[in-house]
Amino acid sequence: MIKEKVLSPFQKFVNLQSSTGILLLATTVIALVWANSAFADSYQSLWNYEIGLVTDSFELKKPLLLWVNDGLMAIFFFLIGLEIKREFLIGELNSTKKVMFPLFGAIGGIALPVLLYIILNQNPDTLKGWGIPMATDIAFSLAILKVLGNRVPLSLKIFLTAFAIVDDLGAVLVIAIFYSGNLDLMLLGSAMGILAVVYFLSYKGLYSEFLTIISGVIVWLLFLKAGLHPTLAGILMAFAIPVRQKISTFEFSDQLESVVANIKKSTILQKPVLSTEQLLLIDDLEDWADKYRSPLQHLEHKLHNWVAYLVIPIFALANAGVAITSEGGLENALIINIIICLILGKSIGISAVIFIARKLKIIEVPSDITNKQIIGVSFLAGIGFTMAIFIASLAFSSSPEYIDSAKIGILIGSFLSAIIGFTILRVKSEKGSFDHS
Numbered sequence: 001m002i003k004e005k006v007l008s009p010f011q012k013f014v015n016l017q018s019s020t021g022i023l024l025l026a027t028t029v030i031a032l033v034w035a036n037s038a039f040a041d042s043y044q045s046l047w048n049y050e051i052g053l054v055t056d057s058f059e060l061k062k063p064l065l066l067w068v069n070d071g072l073m074a075i076f077f078f079l080i081g082l083e084i085k086r087e088f089l090i091g092e093l094n095s096t097k098k099v100m101f102p103l104f105g106a107i108g109g110i111a112l113p114v115l116l117y118i119i120l121n122q123n124p125d126t127l128k129g130w131g132i133p134m135a136t137d138i139a140f141s142l143a144i145l146k147v148l149g150n151r152v153p154l155s156l157k158i159f160l161t162a163f164a165i166v167d168d169l170g171a172v173l174v175i176a177i178f179y180s181g182n183l184d185l186m187l188l189g190s191a192m193g194i195l196a197v198v199y200f201l202s203y204k205g206l207y208s209e210f211l212t213i214i215s216g217v218i219v220w221l222l223f224l225k226a227g228l229h230p231t232l233a234g235i236l237m238a239f240a241i242p243v244r245q246k247i248s249t250f251e252f253s254d255q256l257e258s259v260v261a262n263i264k265k266s267t268i269l270q271k272p273v274l275s276t277e278q279l280l281l282i283d284d285l286e287d288w289a290d291k292y293r294s295p296l297q298h299l300e301h302k303l304h305n306w307v308a309y310l311v312i313p314i315f316a317l318a319n320a321g322v323a324i325t326s327e328g329g330l331e332n333a334l335i336i337n338i339i340i341c342l343i344l345g346k347s348i349g350i351s352a353v354i355f356i357a358r359k360l361k362i363i364e365v366p367s368d369i370t371n372k373q374i375i376g377v378s379f380l381a382g383i384g385f386t387m388a389i390f391i392a393s394l395a396f397s398s399s400p401e402y403i404d405s406a407k408i409g410i411l412i413g414s415f416l417s418a419i420i421g422f423t424i425l426r427v428k429s430e431k432g433s434f435d436h437s
Helices: 009-035 040-048 064-090 096-120 124-129 138-151 154-178 185-203 209-226 231-238 249-265 276-292 295-319 332-359 371-380 385-395 400-429
Strands: 050-054 059-063
Touching: 009 040, 009 138, 009 295, 009 385, 040 064, 050 064, 059 064, 064 154, 064 209, 064 231, 064 295, 064 385, 096 154, 096 332, 124 332, 124 385, 124 400, 138 154, 138 371, 138 400, 154 231, 154 371, 154 385, 185 209, 185 231, 209 231, 249 276, 295 385, 332 371, 332 400, 371 400, 385 400
Parallel strands: none
Antiparallel strands: 050 059
């Protein structure tokens, strides 16, 4: 008998994120090599090339780099929003008991790196980069856990994913509050009005994918012109996507049986093509499937591959190309600060807060997770890549030398965090393995 392995939604998520991490690493290496090769000028020219729409009354023209960071990344943030909403409603964060363990980890992983950055920073011009070491890159960190395979328990992967999602939520709030420009309240009010209408329709069970896309584009544009970072439109639109189906499982099952029975009745002779009646019945089946499918899970499923294999790699290609011998000079103090915050700030912050909270019996750590594994995964949390580079580009938008310095610090800090975390978890794993994968 052949035993078919059925993957849970979370295991499929881990597999996808792991593949993304490998692709992310490849595009990062390509960007670094390209930016430091004889073709470096073509790299800079490509991402600084301006495209857009200009009329007498309207102008929307940006360098290609900003179209990636402001436009494509809005899709990434939309997916992050869907994941956050799903986790809080039906996932690993849907109860107080489940959320406390990763929540305390996230608090430590946000607070100490930020505090450490502020303490170590000696240059007033680089102080605004304090948000850089906040978030954890889910794709890279899960890719490393994936390499370890069944040597680490599934509960550790769930913990890493959950606190990384909370980290992302914290980073989004920081971007909204601290990294947006002077606000045009009229345009912002218009955007909020559109969001309110979409939220109300969703609450009433009225959902249209077409309306969501059109509304999302308009809100994105209004946020951009209002001075609020436009990627936030993505996460706010995601919260408007309903998670509940329009019909119950029992109703869908009854309709499915009815349609299948009618298809069988309409089949008189085996033919290579379907009859008109069969085609109509299949259309009915598709309609019922649309009503039964959760809009949130459907969109998340459709977007995962696009974000994993297109949006994030393009972002890495556009942003990771740092010229090591930058003519504008590098801020070494900033580089060292970010490295320390990612490696020590994350690892000490997460581990210390979790150990203290467990000692005080505020949280309950799964029995198959050891102290050494908590320390190991807290080092993996220092892989900040995607969100860290994104925040750096916002914090130092007018200072290219600081952006390059921050990116170098992020790359080195993330790489060292990955090596240390992997080593700790691998040393532990030699003493025993788990069947969870």
